[in-house]
Amino acid sequence: MASVVAIVGRANVGKSTIFNRIVGERISIVEDVAGVTRDRIYATATWLTKEFRLIDTGGIELKDASFVTQIKIQAEIAIEEADLIVFVVNGREGVTQEDEYVARLLQKTKKPILLAVNKIDDNAFINEIYDFYSLGMGDPIPVSGSHGIGIGDLLDEIIKNL
Numbered sequence: 001m002a003s004v005v006a007i008v009g010r011a012n013v014g015k016s017t018i019f020n021r022i023v024g025e026r027i028s029i030v031e032d033v034a035g036v037t038r039d040r041i042y043a044t045a046t047w048l049t050k051e052f053r054l055i056d057t058g059g060i061e062l063k064d065a066s067f068v069t070q071i072k073i074q075a076e077i078a079i080e081e082a083d084l085i086v087f088v089v090n091g092r093e094g095v096t097q098e099d100e101y102v103a104r105l106l107q108k109t110k111k112p113i114l115l116a117v118n119k120i121d122d123n124a125f126i127n128e129i130y131d132f133y134s135l136g137m138g139d140p141i142p143v144s145g146s147h148g149i150g151i152g153d154l155l156d157e158i159i160k161n162l
């Protein structure tokens, strides 16, 4: 059985964009507006001959559910089904209370967690990643889902930890 990697994080941080970038196709729907209903999304990805299943837990969206309900379900599925979790945050907004809540949910698992700081579209934003050490998730990995920057480094870390 292929290993499973789950992407988790609050709305609009770029989970689906990163998912599509890793999979190499626009499977997951990228939304400009937070909170729209989407389908649960699975796909198979390959990096350096290693194959794994990827889940965009943001696609598991319950209609009218609060942030807390929504993220609890997403984190639960990630913790139960995944071998590794990619926790995505928005490097342009700094650490939010919602990010801290997600971090607390994820701290319950002993599974490896990678912290991807998205929207670092160019080096001018690189210093924004240091704020995220406070989440206690190890070294933040700067990425730009929409520009494809840092995705190779993230994938290297993923397969190293699978």
Ligand code: GDP
Binding pocket: 009, 010, 011, 012, 013, 014, 015, 016, 017, 018, 029, 030, 031, 032, 058, 118, 119, 120, 121, 143, 144, 145, 146, 147
């Ligand atoms: P999700 O809700 O976490 O799945 O986020 P989406 O992937 O739907 O993206 C939310 C918004 O952020 C969309 O408008 C994306 O185009 C934008 N976005 C995603 N990745 C990046 C990025 O690396 N840089 C910038 N500037 N915008 C991004």
Ligand code: MG
Binding pocket: 015, 016, 017, 028, 029, 030, 031, 058, 059
């Ligand atoms: Mg999404």
